[in-house]
Amino acid sequence: MTLRPPNESDVEAAYGWDKDPELAAWNGRSPISISLSAARRDYLSRWEDRSVKTFIIEAEGESIGMATLYGFRQNGCELGIKIGPKTLRGRGFASEAVDLLVEYAFGALNLKLVRGSTLAHNHRMQRVFEKCGFVEVGDGTLFSRYDNRRYTELFYERRRDA
Numbered sequence: 001m002t003l004r005p006p007n008e009s010d011v012e013a014a015y016g017w018d019k020d021p022e023l024a025a026w027n028g029r030s031p032i033s034i035s036l037s038a039a040r041r042d043y044l045s046r047w048e049d050r051s052v053k054t055f056i057i058e059a060e061g062e063s064i065g066m067a068t069l070y071g072f073r074q075n076g077c078e079l080g081i082k083i084g085p086k087t088l089r090g091r092g093f094a095s096e097a098v099d100l101l102v103e104y105a106f107g108a109l110n111l112k113l114v115r116g117s118t119l120a121h122n123h124r125m126q127r128v129f130e131k132c133g134f135v136e137v138g139d140g141t142l143f144s145r146y147d148n149r150r151y152t153e154l155f156y157e158r159r160r161d162a
């Protein structure tokens, strides 16, 4: 498994993931409905934006997902991740990617804290946070744009000095 910055050749994969209703539901949003060319402009400008760090997750010679570090504030940031193909979930790729991202955030970026959140029914993501040394620090209510319903979300964090 490796992490690398995204480039133009990743646009179609990113678009496919953002159109996938299952992935959208796990993120509490609706699948994107804009055209591929409009999405291309959005992705390319987001991937240039230095306040968000996006990574393509590669395994077995393929781009299998995406991870993002964003919301940089008070010596910390947030982490988001998805593995696109269903058949590649549950094989340890996200745990490995989260470990690398935390190492990068604490090392190269010199941050003290990485935050994460997930829906209370996303047991897989909770397991990833736990395996990667995050602790649950609270909960909240998320209004999902996927189905306009309220869900409980859980907040996690990993501190460098913990």
Ligand SMILES: CC(C)(COP(=O)(O)OP(=O)(O)OC[C@H]1O[C@@H](n2cnc3c(N)ncnc32)[C@H](O)[C@@H]1OP(=O)(O)O)[C@@H](O)C(=O)NCCC(=O)NCCS
Binding pocket: 023, 026, 027, 081, 082, 083, 084, 088, 089, 090, 091, 092, 093, 094, 095, 096, 117, 118, 119, 122, 123, 124, 125, 127, 128, 131
């Ligand atoms: C959540 C997600 C990123 C995890 O990635 P992954 O590569 O599948 O995760 P890993 O294989 O590293 O670890 C998953 C862990 O959850 C466990 N798990 C799988 N299904 C589970 C379930 N239904 N209940 C509890 N644990 C479960 C696995 O056994 C594994 O733990 P283990 O190593 O102790 O056995 C990925 O499944 C995904 O992209 N899902 C859809 C999008 C999403 O939910 N993104 C996160 C939004 S916050």
